[in-house]
Amino acid sequence: MTDPQPRRWRRWIELAAAFLVLGFLAAYLVQNWGQIAAHDWRVDWPRVALASAGTAAAYSGLVILWRHVISIFGGSLSLVDAHRIWYLSNLARYVPGKVLQLAGAAYLGRAKGVRPVVSIASTMTAQLFVLGAGLIVALIAVPDAAAEAPLLGLAAPVAAVLFLALLLSPLFGLLHRLLLRMIGRESYYVPIRWRERLGLTAGYVVLWVLLGGSFHFFLTAVTDMPRGTFWPITGIFAAAYLAGYLAFFVPGGLGVRE
Numbered sequence: 001m002t003d004p005q006p007r008r009w010r011r012w013i014e015l016a017a018a019f020l021v022l023g024f025l026a027a028y029l030v031q032n033w034g035q036i037a038a039h040d041w042r043v044d045w046p047r048v049a050l051a052s053a054g055t056a057a058a059y060s061g062l063v064i065l066w067r068h069v070i071s072i073f074g075g076s077l078s079l080v081d082a083h084r085i086w087y088l089s090n091l092a093r094y095v096p097g098k099v100l101q102l103a104g105a106a107y108l109g110r111a112k113g114v115r116p117v118v119s120i121a122s123t124m125t126a127q128l129f130v131l132g133a134g135l136i137v138a139l140i141a142v143p144d145a146a147a148e149a150p151l152l153g154l155a156a157p158v159a160a161v162l163f164l165a166l167l168l169s170p171l172f173g174l175l176h177r178l179l180l181r182m183i184g185r186e187s188y189y190v191p192i193r194w195r196e197r198l199g200l201t202a203g204y205v206v207l208w209v210l211l212g213g214s215f216h217f218f219l220t221a222v223t224d225m226p227r228g229t230f231w232p233i234t235g236i237f238a239a240a241y242l243a244g245y246l247a248f249f250v251p252g253g254l255g256v257r258e
Contacts, residue, residue, distance in 0.1 A: 047221035054214030061207045062086070062130075065200060069129075070122040073190055075114040085109055089123075121188050124179050129197075131245065132167050133204030134238040136160045137212065141235025167201050168194050212237035 060083070067082040077085070089104035102120050109119035139160040166172060173191065180186045192200075212234030219225050219233060 041222060044221040047217050051214045051218035051221060054210055054217065058207045058210040058214065059087075061203070061210070065129075065203050065207075066122065066126045069126045069200070070109075070114065070118065072192060072196070073118045073122045073125075073188065075109070075118040075122065077109070077112055077114060081112045085112070085119075117188055121180055124182075125176065125192075126200075128176065128179060129167070129200045129204050131242060132163060133201055134208050134242050135163055136201075137205055137208040138235050138239040138242060139163070141212070141231045142239055164201065168197055172197060208238050209234055 063083050063086045064079075066086055067077055067079065070077055070082075085105060085108040088108055089101055092101040092104045102123055105123045106116035106119040110116050140157055166175075173189075176192070177186055177189050180189055213230060215237045216230050216233040225233075
């Protein structure tokens, strides 16, 4: 007969983590409530519904690709378990620091038979592709500002192509090993074939466009933003995510992204 004590402790830990995340979100809302209340809210609900559906589809896509990366490292999760672990561990982004997100994925994955080191290694590897694809989208889509900075309009696509070449070249293996060395698990390095890397990069680029496009539809639903701003907003959304992610001690990148 299994001991219910560890399960009880697991529940308490999950509840404590949830309250911690809600506390940081509540504090952020209170701090910025004046700006929220001052806005003249006129909502186009069909566009909000479209934006919500697009965001939900993109998040499911992120889960599916993360689950695929786990399988590359020899782990296995059902689609339902992968969604639950991904969503719960990502809530930890709203607590300062990014360590809790990795710890959450490792803790929840272990309960489903995935070794913690596999969860952490696959999450960091997936994040490498997420950030790389986001940078490609940001570099290509943002330079609508090229009228004010002509060199940016030329340099950004070139930089995007060079970064894509990095993801598909042997240099990726060195970067991948470096990430694993940071968590003391270089021995868990698994070569990822260039076709796999190309597929993951393409998949994440599509999901970035879907996320940025959904954000664009949401903005046009609640503001008077012109309708012809799809690509600039998509690029800005990706660039803002990257900036928020690099702001290590800011919960969820809130404030930095805005």
